[in-house]
Amino acid sequence: MNGVILSWIMLGAVGLWRRDTRLITRILFPLGALASLSLAVAGFMALGSAAQTLVLPLGLPELPFHQRLDALSAFFLILLGVASTGVSLYAGGYFRHMEGKTLGLLCLEYHVFLAGMTLVLLADDAYLFMVAWEMMALSSYFLVTTDHAVPDIRKAGFLYLLVAHVGAIAILLCFGVMQGGNGIAAYTFDAMRAAPLTPFWASAAFLLALFGFGAKAGVLPLHVWLPEAHPAAPSPVSALMSGVMLKTAIYGILRVSFDLLPLQLWWWGVLALGLGLATAVFGVMFAAVQGDMKRLLAYSSIENIGLLLVGIGLTLIFHVYGKDTLAALALAATLYHSLNHAMFKSLLFVGTGSILHATGERNMGRLGGLIHRMPWASVLMLVGVLAIAGLPPLNGFVSEWLLLQAFLLSPGLSNNYINMLVPVAAAVIALAAALAAYVMVKFYGVIFLGQRRDPGLAHAHDAGRMERTGMVWLALACVALGLFPVFVLGQIDHVAQSLLGTRLGNASADWMFLAPVDTDRASYSPLYFLLAVAGVTGLSVLLVHRLYHGRLRRGAAWDCGFPAQTARMQDSAEGFGQPIRRIFEPFFRIEREVPGALDTRPKYHGRSDDKLWFLLYLPLRDLTEKLSGWVSLLQHGRIHLYLTYTFATLVVLLIFV
Numbered sequence: 001m002n003g004v005i006l007s008w009i010m011l012g013a014v015g016l017w018r019r020d021t022r023l024i025t026r027i028l029f030p031l032g033a034l035a036s037l038s039l040a041v042a043g044f045m046a047l048g049s050a051a052q053t054l055v056l057p058l059g060l061p062e063l064p065f066h067q068r069l070d071a072l073s074a075f076f077l078i079l080l081g082v083a084s085t086g087v088s089l090y091a092g093g094y095f096r097h098m099e100g101k102t103l104g105l106l107c108l109e110y111h112v113f114l115a116g117m118t119l120v121l122l123a124d125d126a127y128l129f130m131v132a133w134e135m136m137a138l139s140s141y142f143l144v145t146t147d148h149a150v151p152d153i154r155k156a157g158f159l160y161l162l163v164a165h166v167g168a169i170a171i172l173l174c175f176g177v178m179q180g181g182n183g184i185a186a187y188t189f190d191a192m193r194a195a196p197l198t199p200f201w202a203s204a205a206f207l208l209a210l211f212g213f214g215a216k217a218g219v220l221p222l223h224v225w226l227p228e229a230h231p232a233a234p235s236p237v238s239a240l241m242s243g244v245m246l247k248t249a250i251y252g253i254l255r256v257s258f259d260l261l262p263l264q265l266w267w268w269g270v271l272a273l274g275l276g277l278a279t280a281v282f283g284v285m286f287a288a289v290q291g292d293m294k295r296l297l298a299y300s301s302i303e304n305i306g307l308l309l310v311g312i313g314l315t316l317i318f319h320v321y322g323k324d325t326l327a328a329l330a331l332a333a334t335l336y337h338s339l340n341h342a343m344f345k346s347l348l349f350v351g352t353g354s355i356l357h358a359t360g361e362r363n364m365g366r367l368g369g370l371i372h373r374m375p376w377a378s379v380l381m382l383v384g385v386l387a388i389a390g391l392p393p394l395n396g397f398v399s400e401w402l403l404l405q406a407f408l409l410s411p412g413l414s415n416n417y418i419n420m421l422v423p424v425a426a427a428v429i430a431l432a433a434a435l436a437a438y439v440m441v442k443f444y445g446v447i448f449l450g451q452r453r454d455p456g457l458a459h460a461h462d463a464g465r466m467e468r469t470g471m472v473w474l475a476l477a478c479v480a481l482g483l484f485p486v487f488v489l490g491q492i493d494h495v496a497q498s499l500l501g502t503r504l505g506n507a508s509a510d511w512m513f514l515a516p517v518d519t520d521r522a523s524y525s526p527l528y529f530l531l532a533v534a535g536v537t538g539l540s541v542l543l544v545h546r547l548y549h550g551r552l553r554r555g556a557a558w559d560c561g562f563p564a565q566t567a568r569m570q571d572s573a574e575g576f577g578q579p580i581r582r583i584f585e586p587f588f589r590i591e592r593e594v595p596g597a598l599d600t601r602p603k604y605h606g607r608s609d610d611k612l613w614f615l616l617y618l619p620l621r622d623l624t625e626k627l628s629g630w631v632s633l634l635q636h637g638r639i640h641l642y643l644t645y646t647f648a649t650l651v652v653l654l655i656f657v
Contacts, residue, residue, distance in 0.1 A: 001069065001077070004118065008035055012111035021095075036088055040077070043077030059127060066190075072498060089470035105142075117132075156229050159224065159228055160228070166215055167222070178256075202261050213256075219305060229298075231362070239349035243341065250338055269315070269319075273425060285584050287436075301341075319500060331499065333406055340481055343474050348384040351381040351384065354463040380471040383475040383478055387482070392526060394478055405516045445571070
């Protein structure tokens with residue numbers, strides 16, 4: 001693992017030193033993809049093995065770095081390795097037109113970002129974890145602000161860095177609580193596991209972890225940086241941030257909740273479940289009204305993070321009440337969806353990068369008909385769209401189906417309030433899944449189908465060879481994860497065994513059928529489903545071929561009685577989002593500019609903003625500015641004033657000491 005980290009850093013250093021665009025894009029990024037693949041293989045080999053520990057001769061004299069490779073870290077290393085393999089291959093083609101000086105620095109930041117995420121997953125003490133966490137945060141900040149000449153991108157980067165450091169402070173305080181008052185010597189995770197915490201201090205540590213890692217994951221109401229940073233970053237960086245970096249926060253919550261803390265309480269699960277449901281509905285609701293491709297995908301990431309938090313909350317509830325099989329099922333759904341989201345969201349983000357390169361447009365209202373100009377990108381992105389929409393037999397369906405099964409198969413718990421919450425939560429999950437499919441219909445239909453909304457789209461070009469290679473890798477991962485869920489769950493069982501002390505069991509009884517608990521209750525065979533779809537499709541084609549009479553007549557499409565139609569009369573992104581905007585209008589801050597009846601040049605403009613930004617963050621900003629103004633009264637840049645402060649402090653100390 002450390003060899004892969006060193007290879008990434010060396011590749012970045014070579015890119016910064018040589019600053020040769022051809023070298024970086026054609027050699028260094030593909031070598032980085034090879035290192036990522038080796039990381040995934042190493043993680044897979046370690047998944048079923050005993051935990052491995054290592055003490056590095058780095059850090060401070062009395063505080064060396066500790067590393068640990070166990071089932072949980074191995075699983076997320078596989079996620080990181082597989083996703084970054086495809087993204088790095090894609091990046092080699094995406095960055096080919098950048099200037100050498102900028103690209104050399106970006107190459108270093110990109111590979112340091114990968115190294116930082118890997119170190120986070122391997123850290124076995126608070127010191128190394130926080131160093132790696134900051135390494136990941138700073139490198140990703142510089143990647144987000146690659147185009148720093150644009151003021152909006154600088155603002156997005158500052159907001160991201162601010163929220164990241166607020167979250168980092170909470171994580172540091174969490175580690176401080178978990179060391180149990182045993183001093184700095186108890187900074188290792190082994191010491192934290194052995195610390196006897198009372199329920200009060202364990203709850204304090206959990207809340208701090210939920211806040212700190214939730215800030216990185218984009219959990220409501222700490223989500224505000226995510227829709228700003230993802231659109232600002234280059235598309236391969238957006239893919240890594242959404243597909244992989246957000247999962248390091250999920251890893252952190254799992255590590256603290258089920259490994260480092262000596263006990264769990266039922267209300268932790270209820271809190272995580274409630275936050276997850278609110279985050280999921282909020283994310284998909286705002287995704288439905290977006291007109292910007294990357295902002296839509298960013299809000300979709302918020303929705304998926306909400307689903308993951310729901311899975312964690314459900315796991316906590318079942319584990320506390322001794323429902324071990326259901327706890328393993330909920331954890332399996334969470335980990336499976338983490339892996340799935342890394343693949344299909346990375347695929348969709350890099351696909352939008354190809355669209356940006358081909359058209360120069362992020363606004364879906366100016367796109368359309370790209371399926372004719374970008375056949376490779378359209379087919380590969382269709383795989384990602386169907387996967388994220390939760391349609392079988394692709395991977396998104398499996399994890400969402402498992403999560404719903406965890407709700408539907410749950411027996412009565414001893415807490416009546418939770419028993420009332422479970423069916424409501426299941427209904428909310430179903431609503432979020434349905435809206436997610438609606439969002440993806442909008443996303444794909446407006447961009448690729450219909451007619452070109454802009455004449456300039458006639459010159460759009462398809463993704464390049466290396467870009468297609470990266471997208472094919474991610475699309476194949478979506479297909480494989482959808483077709484072979486029993487094998488994947490068999491590997492996830494190693495994580496469940498290490499965290500919960502139990503396995504899912506019947507899920508791996510028959511490789512053809514996925515049965516979460518019992519074949520009599522529910523089962524699913526993706527291969528049979530695929531064969532059925534292929535059979536029906538093939539039979540339909542055969543019947544059409546047999547019944548086709550050979551005569552061909554072409555005619556214009558029905559024009560609804562108005563022959564002067566143009567491409568602008570097609571359904572637009574705003575039109576798709578209008579029903580959602582009307583239904584959930586109280587949750588939006590809507591601004592409209594509607595033309596009058598006599599306007600000679602009518603113009604319509606609509607904007608749906610996040611109310612939380614205006615109700616929570618703007619008042620905090622104004623309060624901070626006021627406090628800063630008061631503090632600045634004490635600082636005038638005059639040395640005699642500062643000497644007066646020092647003299648007064650010494651006098652006070654002499655009086656009271």
